[in-house]
Amino acid sequence: MTLPRTAFELAASHTWLMTAEALDTVMAIAAREGDVQALEAKLGRPLDNTRSVTVRNGVAIIPVSGPIFRHANLMTEISGATATGSLATDIQAALDNPSVNTLVLDIDSPGGEATGINELAEMIYQARGTKPIKAYVGGQAASASYWIASAADEVIVDDTAQLGSVGVVLSLRKREDRPGEKSYEIVSSNAPNKRPDLETEAGRAQLQTRTDELANVFLDKVARNRGIPREEVNDRFRQGGIATGALAVAAGMADRLGSLESLIAELAGSVSKPSTKRSVMMTTVKTTAELQAAIEAGTDPSTIQIAAAETVDTDKIRAEAAENERARCKGILDLASPGFEKEVATAIDEGASVEATGLALFKAAQDRGISLQSMRADGQGAPSATPPKDDAEAAERAEGVNAITARWK
Numbered sequence: 485m486t487l488p489r490t491a492f493e494l495a496a497s498h499t500w501l502m503t504a505e506a507l508d509t510v511m512a513i514a515a516r517e518g519d520v521q522a523l524e525a526k527l528g529r530p531l532d533n534t535r536s537v538t539v540r541n542g543v544a545i546i547p548v549s550g551p552i553f554r555h556a557n558l559m560t561e562i563s564g565a566t567a568t569g570s571l572a573t574d575i576q577a578a579l580d581n582p583s584v585n586t587l588v589l590d591i592d593s594p595g596g597e598a599t600g601i602n603e604l605a606e607m608i609y610q611a612r613g614t615k616p617i618k619a620y621v622g623g624q625a626a627s628a629s630y631w632i633a634s635a636a637d638e639v640i641v642d643d644t645a646q647l648g649s650v651g652v653v654l655s656l657r658k659r660e661d662r663p664g665e666k667s668y669e670i671v672s673s674n675a676p677n678k679r680p681d682l683e684t685e686a687g688r689a690q691l692q693t694r695t696d697e698l699a700n701v702f703l704d705k706v707a708r709n710r711g712i713p714r715e716e717v718n719d720r721f722r723q724g725g726i727a728t729g730a731l732a733v734a735a736g737m738a739d740r741l742g743s744l745e746s747l748i749a750e751l752a753g754s755v756s757k758p759s760t761k762r763s764v765m766m767t768t769v770k771t772t773a774e775l776q777a778a779i780e781a782g783t784d785p786s787t788i789q790i791a792a793a794e795t796v797d798t799d800k801i802r803a804e805a806a807e808n809e810r811a812r813c814k815g816i817l818d819l820a821s822p823g824f825e826k827e828v829a830t831a832i833d834e835g836a837s838v839e840a841t842g843l844a845l846f847k848a849a850q851d852r853g854i855s856l857q858s859m860r861a862d863g864q865g866a867p868s869a870t871p872p873k874d875d876a877e878a879a880e881r882a883e884g885v886n887a888i889t890a891r892w893k
Contacts, residue, residue, distance in 0.1 A: 532577070537574045539581075540748055542585035542752060544586070544587050545588050545748070548589050548593055549566055550565040551595070552567075552595060552596025553568070554568050555569055568601065575611070579615055587618070588619075588748065590622070591619055591625045591633050592622055592623035592625075594629070595628040595629050598628065601628045601631050602705065605634070605709070608636060609708075609709060618636055618637060618638050618747065618751070619634075619639045620640050622642045623642075624645070624647075626648060626726065627653075630647055630649065631650075631702060631706065634709040634737075639739050640738065640741070641740075642741070642742075644728065645728065649725070650702060651723075651724035652698045652699040653695075703718060706721075710736055766788070767788050812838065817832075827844050827848050828841070828845075830844075
């Protein structure tokens with residue numbers, strides 16, 4: 485027997501019970517997809533060790549559909565309902581599987597049994613940060629199913645999705661005796677509240693208290709999961725009512741609108757989000773004064789940029805410094821004379837200027853008894869410095885420097 489090699493051959497090898505129009509659609513899809521592997525990649529492949537999870541490009545899609553029960557049973561199998569025990573196993577398998585990068589809870593459920601919901605929602609909430617967990621609502625997320633959705637990192641909804649019904653309902657019916665039969669119920673004396681009488685106001689009040697206590701847990705957890713103040717949840721969520729699409733987003737029940745396919749594509753990395761950055765005019769400053777002036781003028785600090793430092797020609801600076809040093813040394817050496825070698829050497833080593841060296845030589849000459857007249861006589865024709873008229877000492881010092889400079893040129 486030859487196995488079908490393409491999706492079209494696979495479809496053609498089956499016997500179908502459907503209308504001609506529907507069969508044409510199936511065959512057209514199969515013909516377009518090319519082979520079975522391509523079709524599997526588009527529709528998703530089953531995730532190992534799960535009941536109904538599929539994986540597409542690293543995104544695990546976990547259905548939460550129909551009424552929700554605590555345990556899987558014949559009713560859940562026949563009606564397509566969801567069991568919290570099975571759902572918890574599927575979620576954990578997706579979290580543990582290295583081929584899964586993100587989890588999407590695909591929710592369409594009117595709610596269900598209260599028992600087990602808090603445990604499941606808490607498991608989802610505690611898994612935040614392990615892998616991204618998104619809740620998508622294409623149909624309905626009411627009551628218990630909304631509790632589950634609120635525990636995810638983000639809730640994305642279709643325009644027509646119905647969310648809410650945050651509250652608890654307790655429905656009891658009194659058993660009627662069959663004709664000719666009568667039943668009796670005896671409750672131990674220590675537990676008078678074990679079987680409240682619904683026909684009395686006190687009995688109904690007791691059940692109302694029990695229901696409100698569970699509802700408070702529901703509201704507390706939703707407030708935490710959604711980051712909404714506890715006292716605002718009930719009013720914003722319509723006191724147990726339902727909100728649709730964009731109104732659910734506005735109320736804080738969901739985060740944004742979207743479709744399941746676009747969400748999967750986004751999470752798989754095939755959709756690039758458009759940039760939300762706006763073009764802004766930047767103000768460039770070069771000095772601290774310019775920066776201060778810009779801030780005082782009311783310029784947004786985030787739009788201020790510091791100008792790049794100007795390029796420094798280090799080779800040119802080194803050359804100029806070397807030239808200046810040669811000129812300084814030459815000027816000092818020109819002042820040299822027998823007997824003043826030590827002063828000249830010290831001036832060169834310490835980086836003294838020519839003028840400062842002249843002053844040092846003048847003082848050394850005075851210390852050695854060389855008179856200003858002899859220096860003046862040796863320095864005839866030398867250019868003279870112009871001393872301050874009111875400073876005789878400074879005038880004498882300047883005249884001495886001029887005489888030394890002229891003498892040793």
